[in-house]
Amino acid sequence: MTMQIFSTFENHVFLEIAIAGLEKVGITKEDIFAVPLDNRKEKRKIFDTLHRSDGISLIDMAMPMATACAVITASIGFELKWGPIYWGLIGAVGGFVLGLAIRLILVSKSNQKQHRLKGKHSEVILIVECDESKGEQVEKILWEHFALGLAKIMK
Numbered sequence: 155m156t157m158q159i160f161s162t163f164e165n166h167v168f169l170e171i172a173i174a175g176l177e178k179v180g181i182t183k184e185d186i187f188a189v190p191l192d193n194r195k196e197k198r199k200i201f202d203t204l205h206r207s208d209g210i211s212l213i214d215m216a217m218p219m220a221t222a223c224a225v226i227t228a229s230i231g232f233e234l235k236w237g238p239i240y241w242g243l244i245g246a247v248g249g250f251v252l253g254l255a256i257r258l259i260l261v262s263k264s265n266q267k268q269h270r271l272k273g274k275h276s277e278v279i280l281i282v283e284c285d286e287s288k289g290e291q292v293e294k295i296l297w298e299h300f301a302l303g304l305a306k307i308m309k
Contacts, residue, residue: 155286156309159293161301165190165277172299176282179291187281210261216253223249 163169173186227245231238280301284292289306296304 156283157286157289158307158309159282159284159289159296160307161280161282161296161302161304162278163278163299166300169278172280172301173219175295175299176292179288179295181282181284181288181292185283187277187283187284189281190275191277191279205293212254212257212261213250214255216250219253219256220246220250235302 163172169188172186176186177183192209224242224246227248228238231241234241280296282292282296286308290303293304
């Protein structure tokens with residue numbers, strides 16, 4: 155019975171060493187398939203759409219700021235000309251805009267920082283087709299050469 159082993163690697167010398175190790179244990183070049191991945195070149199979008207959401211809420215800071223500013227300006231509004239209702243509404247709108255602006259600045263700064271940070275990105279998918287008897291040995295070789303992830307499928 156044959157099986158396919160899928161693994162992801164960084165595009166690094168360890169990938170070449172892993173392929174050489176697989177060939178040493180009897181896996182032919184025809185049974186090894188490496189696919190390089192294209193990395194994202196476009197910047198992440200800040201605003202969500204109906205069909206896509208990144209899980210970051212922009213109003214999580216704006217709503218509490220609106221509430222706090224509305225309470226403060228409404229209590230001050232008792233002594234001002236327009237009264238507490240108008241000043242409470244003005245404070246709510248101002249607090250919402252202020253909280254939204256702060257959150258937008260924080261999100262844009264964190265996106266820039268994420269682009270600068272070097273993390274481990276999957277750059278190559280390695281597919282190995284082998285007999286079930288060699289599966290454990292192939293898996294061990296891939297893990298020893300710093301595979302980022304691994305999956306097995308029986309055929």
